Amino acid sequence: MIWRLVVLGGVCVCLLAAEGKSRGGRTVTFRRTQRDESQGQVRARPRRETSGSSGTSKLSHGPAFTSCRLPLTPTEHKVLDDNTHETGFNGDDGSYVILTWVGDGTGVILVLSTISTPLDSFLEGGSSRLYRSTDYGKSFHDISQRINNTFIREEFGVSVGPGSSVILTADTAVVDNPGGIIFTSTDAGATFKFIQLPFHLAQPITYHFLNHDYLVALSIDGGLWLSLDFGAKWTKVHDGVHSFSWGAGVNLFFSCSRVDTVEADERGDLVLKRTKDLGKTFTTIHEDIFSFGYIGAFLFFSVMEDSRSPRVMYFSSDQGDTFSRALLPSASTEQFYSILDGDEDMLFMHVDNPGDTYFGTMYTSDDRGILFSKSLERHLFDGHRKSDFTNITSLRGVYLTNKLDKDGRIRSVISFNRGGMWRQLNKPENVDCTEQTKNCNLHIHGEHSRNNRIVPMLALSEPTAIGLVIAHGTVGDSLSSSQHPDVFVSSDGGYNWRGTLRGPHHYSILDSGGLIVAVEAQREGQVKTIKFSTDEGQCWKSYNFTEQPFFFAGLASEPGTKAMNVSVWGFRPEEDGQPMWVAVTIDFQSLITRECNDQDYEEWLAHSIEGEDSERNGCILGIKETYRRLKKQSVCRNGKSFVVSKKQSPCLCTREDYLCDYGYYRHVNTSECVRQPNAANKTLEICLNGEEDELLTAGYRKVPSDKCEGGFTPQHAVQTVIRPCGVKPSPGPPARSSSPETHFDTPRERLVLILVCAGAGVIVLVAIISALLAVKRVVYRNRTPAYRFSNLRIQDDENGMTADLESATSSNGTVCQPDSDDDLIE
Template sequence: LFPNYNTVHDFYKVLSIRGVYLASQMGEDKSIHTVITFNRGGEWTKVQRPVGVDCKNNEKDGCYLQIHSEYSIHRGIKAYPPHSQKDAYGLILVHAHVASNLQTSPPDVYLSTDGGYNFKKVLQGPHAYEIADSGGLLVAVPISTNYPKVVKFSTDEGNCWHTYKFTSDEIKFTGLLTEPGGKSMTVGLWGYQKDTNKWTVSVIDFSTVVTKQCKEEDYVPWIPHTGLKTRPGFEGCLFGKKEIVKRIKQDSWCRNGYYKILETSTEICKCTEVDYECDYGFYRPDNLMKCVLQPEMKADQLGICKEGNLEKFPMLGYRMIVGDVCDTVSDFHPVSDITSLDSICHTGNSGSTKLVIAAVIVIILVLVAAVGAVFLYKVLLLQRHRVVYRYSMLTQADDRDNEYENALTTHDTLYSESSDDEVEQDNRLPKSNGAVPANSKQPVKAYHDDSDEDLLG
């Protein structure tokens, strides 16, 4: 379910088990129901009804577990989305009810301890929930009231719940949180006081309640995916391997601890029909694992054109699923051999390929011609419009320089440095009416300071 008016979606990947996903599907009558897959989307089924839970509608219409997710929360339903942790193997907490489709009534809390194959009802009404201590501790706070005062916790996978009153004040509850990864024994409850609107955080350390550290005898091995329908001896095999993990026994009052690394081991399984999917032209009839040829297929082999040579490919009907790691040495392992027919072949799209190549060449030639034409036009334009330089201003400047030079050379000497005798001789020249002769140049008398000579004399 992907609502087209919002970014929310009801598609959830379960972290506590490999290959399991939850989703909401809309039917032709616009009703919504929950589906689950255990093999990474290969097959989708409805979630089985928990034992001992009443159905909300007529059982003739079908009774399955309908799980609320982001879409329901967006529509105003008091619920939390599905929750799981990587190290809490097989545990899934959900809000749901038993009906033929998703309901708007207040949901209850259900828990799966085997990765979604089976669920059980653990709490009445909606709750905020968290998984702590790697699955050894479950914590829940009722959200049917806005001001809860108690917190509930379980150490035996939801079979028995203990209640603890964490406050006496009127606190508007807004959320329950634990450390990312779900390894810690500490949880925080967030909210604000009704009168003052001050934010309040209540931190509860459950390690003071569950003080015993788990020992080796407190653990039990668990094999995921034993609920899959497989051949005898292949229980738990999924995509070619089987996982074996250890979990705390339900009746052990102890904790894993923050730094506890739970033991896991892996076994490679032999290949079977479930490790393969049907090849092109084949299908699996109902309730059969064998891939058979489709009736519309006229031949049991394909002609493949590879690098210009025709090859015959016998279709055996199987191909291994991507990501499968099963042992192909023994048991079921169909093998297809490719036989060369020693003949030349041409692919069906060779004509279209040639047309595309021809079109590209034509486009390149047109572009080159256009660029050449533009370049030639620019060259011709430059040749027609030659640059003419004007020197009129420079000539005028040269004339002014000549005038200045002539003016300086025609002036009489304004200063001449000569001896005193020369000055006296010039003073004795005859004068006519007190005027200086026209051809004579009267130098300016030089100034001679004899003060130094007088002092020496």
């Protein structure tokens, strides 16, 4: 018997798995398959299986730490009792429940309960019931009649867009209809409009970033459809489409086959097109592509230049008008690339190492997304192609990830300057390691641990909760899978940590960081207690929110972290064998009634070292940022109107604000960039956007997004001489090559070849000239691989091996593209 639950609500990103064991010895597995924080959605699937044990080994405990526990007063207990509301949703064997928040500050939650039927049933897939709450989940009303009790599909039945827009997709695949059915609402589900589509959906409808009236959909037969009136009318704009993505403005990109049919082509033989007038005209950007994506301000796509060669990556920062090949080490078909994060200034990209190594190299790009610098070696990427890379959104420039060291141990590292430098995390202030521990540091569990069901959720941070980070971790020499993961909190963006909760928990940030809530992840038993803290995890209180415990499925809180209501979701097995789905909503606003005033806030200089009195203290990426944030000892409400305020002041530039330009490297134990040995002059030529850029440089290039002023300035300003080079990669399709291009590594190799083949003095002269020209285009080597911009080759000095310099780059996103090349976006 299988029980499935999908909960959509705003707590943690991409929850995958947590396990529990019932008293009867049966293992319950909650699979959270999808989460879209921007839409306030969480998906979870509990599956009940008969088992004699939980299938997990007993874990040991790490170093002990003390944390503050405070009892609830009788008054506090009564207030919470009076403002805690429990709602039950009757289910059946095979029920599927979706919870989603709608709008910002509306208090509206929609709950969709569906009952699937076997494929051989005479029913049209099953039945659905729709419930709506307008008071943050305190009460729900059955509004199934508003959608005519239509069966809403499970896979992507509920989609929430900008504002208060909602789309419900009916499952009509078993009905002989010309198209599917959707229900649209622009008033957070108060009313719905029935729409018969002229096509059947292949994937969820995609909203425009800013205008919810603009919708794009892909049909099961490869048609690309566009609506400009929130689904009332649809127009087919192209056939044979594989994937699409909105760009800046109303730019819409899509990949399609050459013959307008999905079945007639193969990946790698697609055409990338763009429309910037909502389907009226089209521009071909490139042919022979395998996949593409859009992140930050960058369009990127991989190209199969030849069927016998690996894919090559191209980038564009101007919506595809011009583009250039990324300069990065090559990757064979066994390797992959993955864009980890990106914005309008730069990209983070992982290049996998050959073989099943579980690690690779992380690179950061320049502001054009073309020239990449090595950021971190041995970056962990597990067998599921999942990275532990995390953007700490509560403080600018902070990223957290794990690496697999040569001794086979996983260790956490953090960067405070956007990947410019990485270091291990400090030992938590309230944790002491044993004398046998060689190195005592905090190590954070990420996707690798969640995939292996060691932790229930990832590190959590929010832009409105300045400096606050909550994460599961272990303390010691490396990340441990044999110890119970504990919960650690940082209040300064990851510089300093403290242990706060023993054992794994589900946690959420409320009231812009003024309130943290947590529910223990029970592997054996059911939950009934929620813990909460008003001082960023220094002290905790516990409250029993129900008299009848239930199996936990998820925390649901309004997106944006400004609300003070949280719903605990789960189910209770009933005597008749059917599950009773339960939502318990707790209103903490009734407990914390005082509004914060000016005395409750403090001025905090981010990235600063306490006690240090220097001009550079707090300078990161060229600026100092002083935030106004809530004092830990203040017990009050930030409220819905709270906005983050900060003061910025530029710092004087130093060499640390610059990267070493290509052909230069950072000298050992200094911050000075020096020319690589044997470089004949300071001229470097690269072919970008169809033109040859001759860069005359002093060896420094400012870090993307660095805002320093004055101070250190390279001796010679960068000068650029532009001349044509090769065939300009215009918006039209490039010529297809019938054979692989032959490259030669050095001017000497080119000279020898021509001498052997020609045997004539005139030809020898041509060869010498060719060699001299090639010398200008070489970035000479030191000990590290060197990039030759003219022929895109890379050579390793130590072993003499040469390989094509192939593709490049790939959030979030944390960003999930609808049709992502497995090698590019995970």
